[in-house]
Amino acid sequence: MNRVLLVEDDLGLAGNILDYFELEDMVCDHAANGIAATHFQQANQYDVIVLDINLPRMDGLSVCEHIRNEGDDTPVIMLTARDQLEDKLAGFNKGADDYLVKPFAMAELVARVGALANRRSSNVNQLRFANLTLTIKPQVAEVEGRPIKLSPITYELLKCLVRAQGNSVPREKLVEAAWGEDAPESNALKVHMHHLRKALTQAKASAHILSRPGAGFYLTTETTDG
Amino acid sequence: MNRVLLVEDDLGLAGNILDYFELEDMVCDHAANGIAATHFQQANQYDVIVLDINLPRMDGLSVCEHIRNEGDDTPVIMLTARDQLEDKLAGFNKGADDYLVKPFAMAELVARVGALANRRSSNVNQLRFANLTLTIKPQVAEVEGRPIKLSPITYELLKCLVRAQGNSVPREKLVEAAWGEDAPESNALKVHMHHLRKALTQAKASAHILSRPGAGFYLTTETTDG
DNA sequence: TTATGTTCTTAACCCTGCCTTAACCCCCGC
DNA sequence: GCGGGGGTTAAGGCAGGGTTAAGAACATAA
Numbered sequence: 001m002n003r004v005l006l007v008e009d010d011l012g013l014a015g016n017i018l019d020y021f022e023l024e025d026m027v028c029d030h031a032a033n034g035i036a037a038t039h040f041q042q043a044n045q046y047d048v049i050v051l052d053i054n055l056p057r058m059d060g061l062s063v064c065e066h067i068r069n070e071g072d073d074t075p076v077i078m079l080t081a082r083d084q085l086e087d088k089l090a091g092f093n094k095g096a097d098d099y100l101v102k103p104f105a106m107a108e109l110v111a112r113v114g115a116l117a118n119r120r121s122s123n124v125n126q127l128r129f130a131n132l133t134l135t136i137k138p139q140v141a142e143v144e145g146r147p148i149k150l151s152p153i154t155y156e157l158l159k160c161l162v163r164a165q166g167n168s169v170p171r172e173k174l175v176e177a178a179w180g181e182d183a184p185e186s187n188a189l190k191v192h193m194h195h196l197r198k199a200l201t202q203a204k205a206s207a208h209i210l211s212r213p214g215a216g217f218y219l220t221t222e223t224t225d226g
Numbered sequence: 227m228n229r230v231l232l233v234e235d236d237l238g239l240a241g242n243i244l245d246y247f248e249l250e251d252m253v254c255d256h257a258a259n260g261i262a263a264t265h266f267q268q269a270n271q272y273d274v275i276v277l278d279i280n281l282p283r284m285d286g287l288s289v290c291e292h293i294r295n296e297g298d299d300t301p302v303i304m305l306t307a308r309d310q311l312e313d314k315l316a317g318f319n320k321g322a323d324d325y326l327v328k329p330f331a332m333a334e335l336v337a338r339v340g341a342l343a344n345r346r347s348s349n350v351n352q353l354r355f356a357n358l359t360l361t362i363k364p365q366v367a368e369v370e371g372r373p374i375k376l377s378p379i380t381y382e383l384l385k386c387l388v389r390a391q392g393n394s395v396p397r398e399k400l401v402e403a404a405w406g407e408d409a410p411e412s413n414a415l416k417v418h419m420h421h422l423r424k425a426l427t428q429a430k431a432s433a434h435i436l437s438r439p440g441a442g443f444y445l446t447t448e449t450t451d452g
Numbered sequence: 453t454t455a456t457g458t459t460c461t462t463a464a465c466c467c468t469g470c471c472t473t474a475a476c477c478c479c480c481g482c
Numbered sequence: 483g484c485g486g487g488g489g490t491t492a493a494g495g496c497a498g499g500g501t502t503a504a505g506a507a508c509a510t511a512a
Contacts, residue, residue, distance in 0.1 A: 071352025071359075085331045092337035095349035098324065105311045111318035125297050136297030138394060138438060151470055152440070186473050187488095194490065213487065377459055412462050413499090420501065421459095439469085439498065 002047040002117045004028045007037040007063065008079065009055050017050070020106045026113070034058025041067050046074050047117040050109070053080040053091070061094045068095040075116035077109075129162045130207035130221045132200075148203040153178045154196045161209065161219050168218035193217065227406075228273045228343045230254045233263040233289065234305065235281050243276070246332045252339070260284025267293050271396065272300050273343040276335070279306040279317070287320045294321035301342035303335075344389065353388045356433035356447045358426075360388055374429040379404045380422045387435065387445050394444035419443065 004021060008014040009032050021028045029044065031037040033056045041049065049067075053060035064076050075098075078091040083101040091099045098112050127134040133142045139155055141148045150158065160169055160177040175183045178192070197209050207219050230247060234240040235258050247254045255270065257263040259282045267275065275293070279286035290302050301324075304317040309327040317325045324338050353360040358369045365381055367374045376384065386395055386403040401409045404418070423435050433445050 068349045069351055071350055071354060073350045085333060088334055089337055092341055097341045098338075107311060108314055111315055112324075115318055115323045125295055137299070138441070153471075184472060188472060190489065191472080191491090197489095211488070379460075410461060414461060416498095416500065417461080417502090419499095423500095437499065 002026045002113065003045070004113060004117075005031065005037065005040050005044070005046045005049045007031045007034070007050065007055065007060065008052045009033060010052075017106070017109070020110065021113075024110050032056075034060065034063045037063050038066055041072060041074070042070070048113045049074055049076045050113065051076055051078055051096075053078060053082065053087075061090060064091075064094040064096055077112060077116065079104075079109075127159065127162045129165060129219055130205065132162070132205050132207055134159055134162055143200075143203045143205045146203065148199055148205075150199060151192075151195070153192050154199065157192060157196055161217065164218065166219050168212050168216045170216040174217065227402075228252045228339070229271070230339060231257065231263065231266050231270070231272045231275045233257045233260070233276065233281065233286065234278045235259060236278075243332070243335070246336065247339075250336050258282075260286065260289045263289050264292055267298060267300070268296070271398070274339050275300055275302045276339065277302055277304055277322075279304060279308065279313075287316060290317070290320040290322055303338060303342065305330075305335075353385065355388045355391060355445055356431065358388070358429075358431050358433055360385055369426075369429045369431045372429065374425055374431075376425060377418075377421070379418050380425065383418060383422055387443065390444065392445050394438050394442045396442040400443065 002025075004026050006014060006017055006021075006028055008017065008030070011032065014030055014032070018028055018030060029040050029046075031040050035057045037049075037051070037055075038058070051060045051063060055063070058066075060078060060080070064078070067074070067076075076096045077098040077100055078088075078096045079100055079102065080087065080091075081102040088099045097116055100109060100112060125136045127136070131144050132148075134140075134155075135142070136159075139152070141150050141155060141158060156178045157174055160174055171189060175189055178189075193209065200208055206221050208221075209217055210220055211217050228251075230252050232240060232243055232247075232254055234243065234256070237258070240256055240258070244254055244256060255266050255272075257266050261283045263275075263277070263281075264284070277286045277289060281289070284292075286304060286306070290304070293300070293302075302322045303324040303326055304314075304322045305326055305328065306313065306317075307328040314325045323342055326335060326338060351362050353362070358367065358374075360367050360381075362385075365378070367376050367381060367384060382404045383400055386400055397415060401415055404415075419435065426434055433447050435443055436446055437443050
């Protein structure tokens with residue numbers, strides 16, 4: 001869910017935008033002039049500010065400049081009918097992050113707001129299996145939110161296994177994933193596999209690693225003890 | 227100085243852009259097809275990727291999707307002649323941060339690249355993290371209003387870390403921030419890092435610096451006591 | 453000019469954690 | 483009993499990061 005501040009004096013347009021944002025699960029405050037905008041910005045923290053340039057009491061460029069001088073670096077999208085190059089450059093110059101010319105499609109505004117908002121909430125690619133979660137960047141593994149300490153190589157192995165989602169992965173593939181071309185020529189894989197298993201049980205992961213003799217390893221949630 | 231990857235198969239246009247970027251003090255690599263782009267992206271770290279959609283071998287949307295799956299969240303600007311709404315939405319959907327329709331003014335491209343790189347935070351005069359505050363002009367660092375004595379280099383390092391807001395900053399980026407092109411060839415960074423840490427704890431800052439082995443340093447407020 | 457202090461660089465050293473290696477163990481089929 | 487596929491454990495080496503101290507470079511003030 002994103003928190004947005006909309007600064008727009010055209011109440012009709014503002015209403016449209018507010019309705020549209022609501023459908024997209026965004027929480028939105030609305031200011032109809034520049035002074036009000038600075039008050040909102042000082043009182044709250046937003047993910048994005050959508051800022052019209054032609055405003056009563058204090059124009060959008062000044063608002064943007066003002067909040068930047070305050071030390072606030074919330075992403076700002078300028079919204080205006082002026083499409084001349086120098087207008088746009090002026091906007092970026094005052095510290096805007098994007099500049100959208102009216103008229104625009106609502107879907108595009110939403111897409112741009114999303115792009116600016118998501119950049120800071122570092123939502124990156126995640127892999128899942130059972131109750132474990134791998135984050136690619138930064139390289140972190142978690143089980144139910146609690147981080148597991150993994151070395152680079154064991155992390156690589158686990159990533160490979162999780163990608164296979166329970167299908168068995170041949171030894172060569174694991175070796176390739178962990179070392180690339182030049183693999184060590186001893187039982188290093190066995191050792192790292194052992195470390196990985198220990199780490200998983202220690203972290204109380206509901207997944208564990210089994211081996212299909214002669215064919216490789218796979219993840220499972222079955223308990224299979226007995 | 228910003229590092230940019232330009233992916234564009236029209237060599238004439240690419241040349242123009244490269245010339246223009248050079249004037250703006252940007253260091254630019256150029257890939258003429260999608261596969262080459264992914265190789266560049268894996269081998270280097272960029273501040274922004276400028277990505278044409280119509281490319282030989284692998285189209286821009288796929289390139290963008292691919293680098294996002296790699297866990298790389300470098301800002302991407304899509305560059306294309308297609309101006310239909312659904313084209314734009316497709317771009318944002320694949321993880322693009324901006325979408326610019328050809329033909330465009332060079333100055334606008336540069337402005338947008340700057341906005342995505344680090345222009346936003348360089349427009350700001352105050353940076354904050356936990357209870358510490360950096361003022362850019364004049365160069366002052368404070369914790370809860372009390373100034374911390376920092377040398378120019380340690381100040382630069384801290385600024386870089388605070389800008390990242392807890393995300394990890396690779397060593398090269400810190401070196402670049404502190405020294406620019408000609409870095410000293412010893413363990414100077416380690417030493418300055420040490421001074422910085424000492425200064426922070428001495429000033430009772432609630433933030434401290436941790437290292438992610440092999441990947442760089444980051445700020446945190448965690449107490450990490452056992 | 454000398455004296456003083458700050459900052460930056462270099463080098464040596466320590467410490468920790470990771471990776472590899474090499475044993476050894478267990479189980480099973482022959 | 484023996485051999486092979488796995489599993490387990492411990493020892494050693496190496497690299498990355500952290501620490502400390504000494505000297506060079508630089509600026510400022512007397």
